[in-house]
Amino acid sequence: MGNIFKFVFHICLLTIWVFLTSGSKTETLVKPNEGISSNVSYVPYKNVGEKLLYFSEEMVTWFKANAICRTMKGHLVSIENYSVWNAINEHLKTKPKNYYWWISANDLDSEGKFIWANTGTPMDYAVWRQGEPNDREKNEDCVHLILENGRYEMNDFRCRYPINFICERESVDK
Ligand SMILES: [Ca+2]
Ligand SMILES: [Ca+2]
Numbered sequence: 582m583g584n585i586f587k588f589v590f591h592i593c594l595l596t597i598w599v600f601l602t603s604g605s606k607t608e609t610l611v612k613p614n615e616g617i618s619s620n621v622s623y624v625p626y627k628n629v630g631e632k633l634l635y636f637s638e639e640m641v642t643w644f645k646a647n648a649i650c651r652t653m654k655g656h657l658v659s660i661e662n663y664s665v666w667n668a669i670n671e672h673l674k675t676k677p678k679n680y681y682w683w684i685s686a687n688d689l690d691s692e693g694k695f696i697w698a699n700t701g702t703p704m705d706y707a708v709w710r711q712g713e714p715n716d717r718e719k720n721e722d723c724v725h726l727i728l729e730n731g732r733y734e735m736n737d738f739r740c741r742y743p744i745n746f747i748c749e750r751e752s753v754d755k
Pocket of ligand 2: 713714715716717721734738740
């Protein structure tokens, strides 16, 4: 009898061990590297217009936002046309107001020449806030969305200011 109890006891231990060690292996697809971001543990991209987007809850610099998006098999969002801008604008209207959101546009390399970070192509489409871009204090090289006149317009801003950000999922076949 004693041996049967021992056997059952060991089977139970083995089952518990297997359960504990096999826990979260299915969540690795878009899990950010540990150490880069402590707040984003699992990242649900959602369909917004024609893109798959992630809207952050944490606030970080443009550079860190860019790095976090890379760990999520994506990059900071590029807004190449009205259709993309409009879809993001409509989505953001459903969220709490007054957020700033980093996008990929920047003129870090050449002052006044804004490009999309992921492709390096010129920023041909933009919805600038009135008077922008102004490179205020010669220290604004990264572009964010800002709520103005009931819609999210673009402004060049200090890259190291911590704000929310939007990642765009790379196309799945990459
Ligand atoms: Ca600038
Ligand atoms: Ca500005």
